[in-house]
Amino acid sequence: MNEFLNIGVIGLGVMGQRMLARLAGHARLRPVSVWDADPAAVARTLLSYPHLRAAASAEALIAEPGLHSLYIATPPAPHMALSQLGFDAGLAVFCEKPLTVDFAAARACIARIEAQGQRAAVNFALASSPGLALLLALAREDWRAVELDVSFANWPRPWQAAAGAWLAERLEGGFSREVLSHFIFVLQRVLGPAQVLSSAVGYPEDGRSAETALRAELVVGDVTVQINGKVGGEIADQNRMLWRAGGSEVELRQWFSEIEQRGRETQTPPQIDQLDQWAALIEGRPHSLPGYAEALAVQETIEALLRS
Numbered sequence: 137m138n139e140f141l142n143i144g145v146i147g148l149g150v151m152g153q154r155m156l157a158r159l160a161g162h163a164r165l166r167p168v169s170v171w172d173a174d175p176a177a178v179a180r181t182l183l184s185y186p187h188l189r190a191a192a193s194a195e196a197l198i199a200e201p202g203l204h205s206l207y208i209a210t211p212p213a214p215h216m217a218l219s220q221l222g223f224d225a226g227l228a229v230f231c232e233k234p235l236t237v238d239f240a241a242a243r244a245c246i247a248r249i250e251a252q253g254q255r256a257a258v259n260f261a262l263a264s265s266p267g268l269a270l271l272l273a274l275a276r277e278d279w280r281a282v283e284l285d286v287s288f289a290n291w292p293r294p295w296q297a298a299a300g301a302w303l304a305e306r307l308e309g310g311f312s313r314e315v316l317s318h319f320i321f322v323l324q325r326v327l328g329p330a331q332v333l334s335s336a337v338g339y340p341e342d343g344r345s346a347e348t349a350l351r352a353e354l355v356v357g358d359v360t361v362q363i364n365g366k367v368g369g370e371i372a373d374q375n376r377m378l379w380r381a382g383g384s385e386v387e388l389r390q391w392f393s394e395i396e397q398r399g400r401e402t403q404t405p406p407q408i409d410q411l412d413q414w415a416a417l418i419e420g421r422p423h424s425l426p427g428y429a430e431a432l433a434v435q436e437t438i439e440a441l442l443r444s
């Protein structure tokens with residue numbers, strides 16, 4: 137089990153760079169080839185990682201012999217077409233969230249994955265978190281209500297300031313797709329399908345920029361969920377989930393890095409390595425990564441929140 141698993145990376149912006157840095161520390165996953173529609177992004181990447189090969193196009197990268205998996209870190213619009221190319225070449229595809237805003241293309245992709253047994257997963261990092269494992273370990277029927285609060289002093293956040301304009305625009309970007317989607321994924325994995333009861337979204341008047349406020353009420357499974365999100369305030373990037381059960385509660389803050397249990401004390405399970413899960417996906421072993429159907433269900437909830 138020590139042989140390398142060769143990765144091709146498409147999309148070399150903020151997230152592509154972060155993933156390349158993480159992959160550098162993994163024993164088996166080995167990025168070998170990269171491509172980005174922007175030649176400057178390719179050039180910058182080769183300066184940092186001179187051993188990588190620059191492909192001539194997405195198609196050329198995907199056709200390279202010896203590749204095991206494709207990682208897609210472009211903005212959402214090309215995710216489905218690039219996934220299909222990856223499947224054509226028999227690659228395991230690991231795609232960034234949000235899956236897509238094109239639901240018809242996503243359904244076609246999912247039908248193909250199911251019919252052909254293609255290997256595909258989406259990068260919701262909370263899938264490997266101790267916080268999610270803790271929520272799954274507690275009795276599902278105990279949950280009564282969940283509160284989810286997110287706020288950002290500025291959108292995009294400073295660490296994503298170098299991302300393309302798409303992230304600040306309402307067609308593909310905004311904090312709901314970018315951040316709320318992680319927590320909707322957790323809610324749906326623990327509780328089941330979601331139904332949006334009400335949602336009030338605030339947009340800037342320019343007709344183009346992404347949302348600056350979202351207040352919503354959902355039922356997920358049979359649990360009421362209140363969401364309060366906004367751009368504003370002093371704190372750069374803040375998130376908090378409060379899960380209430382009868383007589384106890386669990387509060388998870390800052391991407392589940394801080395977990396507080398009140399009225400109960402259940403041992404928090406250990407962290408799972410997200411990259412090891414990716415290796416398992418490639419090798420056809422069981423893993424905890426969300427598939428495309430699970431990610432589409434998340435995105436359907438997000439788009440319903442934004443439409444309301």
Ligand SMILES: NC(=O)c1ccc[n+]([C@@H]2O[C@H](COP(=O)([O-])OP(=O)(O)OC[C@H]3O[C@@H](n4cnc5c(N)ncnc54)[C@H](O)[C@@H]3O)[C@@H](O)[C@H]2O)c1
Nearest residue numbers: 147148149150151172173174209210214232233234299300
């Ligand atoms: N999992 C996470 O925690 C997490 C965090 C941040 C971003 N993301 C996601 O990662 C993806 C990329 O985000 P980012 O912040 O890196 O954006 P970015 O704008 O910084 O980078 C995107 C890159 O993709 C390139 N690109 C655009 N269209 C392309 C195409 N058709 N083919 C090849 N390259 C193309 C751009 O030139 C750019 O270099 C988005 O889906 C985003 O939501 C995920």
